[in-house]
Amino acid sequence: MNKNIAIFGAQQGDEAKGSLSHYLSTDFDWVVRFGGSNNCGHTIYTNGKKYVHNLIPSIDFSNTKTKGFLGSGMVIDPKALLDELLKLEEDFPGVSQKIFVDPDAFVVLSKHIEEDKEKNTHIGSTGKGVSPSYRDKIDRCGIKLSALMHDKINVINDLENLGVRFEYASSIMKELKQSNIIFEGSQSIRLDYNYGSYPYVTSGECGLNGIMSSGFAKIAPTKIYGICKIYETKVGSGPFPTELDGKAADELRERGKEYGAVTKRPRRIGWLDLPALNYAIEKGGITNLIMTKLDILNGMKKIPVCHKYDKQPMSGHDFFSAKPEYIEVNGWEDPRDPNQVKEFINLVQDSTKTKVSMISCGINKSDIINLN
């Protein structure tokens, strides 16, 4: 059995997946992205400085070993990739040589971006051209990166000159089979177009489906971490059963700095939703949980948690009509004290029948705590 792991969003995106991938990356040979595009904003801190990764996997580049792979299930705007790498090169010279890109990935063209901005604002799309590019892929009129390579397009030459390697997953499969790999999900299981509240979903695959369709079936992960904040946020439109409004939402948004990393939009805010988490665990095959941002609720005496709906959701459609019921658990002053967070963690574990393996209580690596 391989030691490969996956990191999936278990809510509606922005669960701090990037910081976990960054934290764990130094113990792994590769971090692989398999779906989505630069609609993602993975916020990570290296040596106290903030970086937002969009296409590049969330790797700690102060470590020299770990390499990043952009899989064929992604859709990629090569100019956006070049810009992101040029910025990273300023702090991490030579970083591009650690980046591999599958030529089977499809291209996001400028016409896709224009169309997305024009047609998909009602969904709350990030406007990066993601859904029109995936549509063209399925409609058999898309363009693969391999076609741009064949035509020796300037931006591809620029990427190659920087050190980026274009390699099919199959070409390096021998090495991948001997490596430890993190599969870093984008968005979240509840935003996947198969499982989410359609049509308020993204067009990339966010779970094991994306890993399989990117050609990694032989090295599929054996441990799947679902990342879950201790409250919930959403950007974009669509159902959000535990959503707060008014002052309560505003306060929590400020405390948690809940503004979109890509679009800067204020995120919608709500309480932790355990029926929805259970849904994501089932659909995503999640084996372990990691709870994040515990520090944001420090000092709160009682924390509301939705523990059930009037009926358990069976489909993404059920979130439109869900009626949440709440209980309150005791809060904490210091989430590093196991006794203070015990009640909360036990509630999550009992409700989901899934172990909470780690918690995070801040933005630094030292704020991530392994629970045994």
Ligand code: IMP
């Ligand atoms: P698109 O993927 O840009 O088409 O956006 C579709 C939906 O997914 C919208 O509601 C977006 O706000 C949401 N979405 C896309 N990427 C992210 C993300 O990285 N975090 C959270 N939500 C996202």
Ligand code: MG
């Ligand atoms: Mg994000």
